[in-house]
Amino acid sequence: MDSKYISIYHEILAKIEDGEIAAGSKLPSETEMIGEYGASRDTVRKALHLLEQNGYIQRIQGKGSFALDINKLSFPVSGLTSFKELAQKMTEKCRTLVKELEKIPADEFIREQLKLPEQAEVWKAVRVRQIGGKKIILDKDFLDARYVPKLTQAICEDSIYEHLETKLGLKIGFAQKEVTVQQATQEDRKYLDFENYNMIVVVKNYTYLEDMTLFQYTESRHRPDKFKFVGFARRN
Amino acid sequence: MDSKYISIYHEILAKIEDGEIAAGSKLPSETEMIGEYGASRDTVRKALHLLEQNGYIQRIQGKGSFALDINKLSFPVSGLTSFKELAQKMTEKCRTLVKELEKIPADEFIREQLKLPEQAEVWKAVRVRQIGGKKIILDKDFLDARYVPKLTQAICEDSIYEHLETKLGLKIGFAQKEVTVQQATQEDRKYLDFENYNMIVVVKNYTYLEDMTLFQYTESRHRPDKFKFVGFARRN
DNA sequence: GAGTGGTCTAGACCACGCC
């Protein structure tokens, strides 16, 4: 039940991804699309604007809209994508190993991250992501138990996000992320195939609901040689 | 000579940054803003939509628009900001040291990065960014000489971007970025205050003009302990 | 039911690129 401009967005995006509209080639003009999709100019423009924001097309006044080279995917810190959604696009085999899963009283560090009062409870999940047979990423999740009353091993092996959105009906709004490089800990070495590296890439993630409630803190710890972030940016 | 909705965007943004609209508090409704700014609803909505995209406000259907906590700045890989613009917002003292500056024939690596033909020429600039007295970042810039005929030491010490935009009238459209962690090289150790780290954070940047011409490749090499990237992401 | 944001439409005029 997408809105009209979202449908048009997906239709055009599919044509770009399938190569029906080649990279660098010109898209139909707005006037043509009005007829093609039976929509008003504003509706067509909303779809095109979305494509531009997401780095799929470039619009040039007086000339037209042109398809850009699609970003070959990597780890998109820029977006808000779950590991499961990512894994589905990857060719290599991925597995998720649940190492810890329990509901615990939030310690001081977690209370600070999630801005929780004393005696608040959180679900803690520690998971190892295995890619191509190697244990590469250590995910530590902390979820406010007021919003997520129950987690199971099966949910953690599949996708926490999917469970939150489809089963619990939570609406995820946005996330703040922070990437740093730190000294690896004993825990990193214990859970990951770490080889001889002494540093680790830490992606901290604060997830908010649509109503601006902070409900999840995640630390995603990546082996440095396997970390790669690809982004797209527009001027101003 | 900004458009109306950009002006409204800046006006509201200023109120949020000044704290006139506190984090978490409600903004005036669209209907009120129509009167306040003397604009149509659509124009007001364009401004609000921009604020939402950039992580300054959250809009909730049926309730209103609310100011978010402003991201304390760090190194924004997500945006397209020059070091000079960044430095102006920082409290610590910054300096730029130009180590190399010359027009050279592009070698194979650079030709591949910038998709240049043989015998093409590029301007190469190697700069060290000093923050709080320490040499932290090594910037290696390569610019297509067809678009940038002349670079001087003074320009490199100030801001290459500013020169391109104001003096040469080049219109920067977008950039593709890639962040990885690699083994540090001899060059890194030579130019930076590297202490005992053996890895370095590499931010590769491909800058395109508005007409989709790729004209600049930059490698920004950061000491791992000083690297920090902060991002904002919306679901879908 | 009143107030809010979300979608869609139709029409006008402007700025830019190109021949």
Added chain:
DNA sequence: GCGTGGTCTAGACCACTCG
């Protein structure tokens, strides 16, 4: 001059929240 995208307007209806 024509076709393109960029801005602005006015009005309609829908979906959601809250009292």
